[in-house]
Amino acid sequence: MNFERITVNPAQMGGAPCIRGLRIPASPVVATVAGGMSPDEIVSELPDLAVDDVWEALRFAAEAVRERELPLHRAA
Template sequence: MNFTRITVNFHQMGGVPCIRGLRIPVATVVGMIADGMSEDEILHAFPDLKMEDIREALKYAAEAVKERELPLRTDLLA
């Protein structure tokens, strides 16, 4: 998958994936969605963002964990 709105610059934000070089980490935007913020609320908090940036951040995060297994506690499933 080609991500045109996600940038990685090791001289900016420690090299974490950001949106269009804006110093807004993908993880920040994904975390805001996970915390229940709407896309409109995120756009208000970060006026330089576009709706497409949010969508691509979510796609990037989904792709990043697609083939990874994260450690989960199985004792909670009972």
């Protein structure tokens, strides 16, 4: 999968995946959605972002999880 809006620069933000080269890491954007904010609300709080940036951060996170095993607790 190709991510045009996610960039990684080792000299910026410790090499964390960021949105379009901005100093806005993808992970807090995803966490903000998980916390209940809509993409439109996020963009109003962070006007350097576009709604498409938020959606791409979510797609990036989904792909990152798909690529590795995570420790999960089994339901009893």
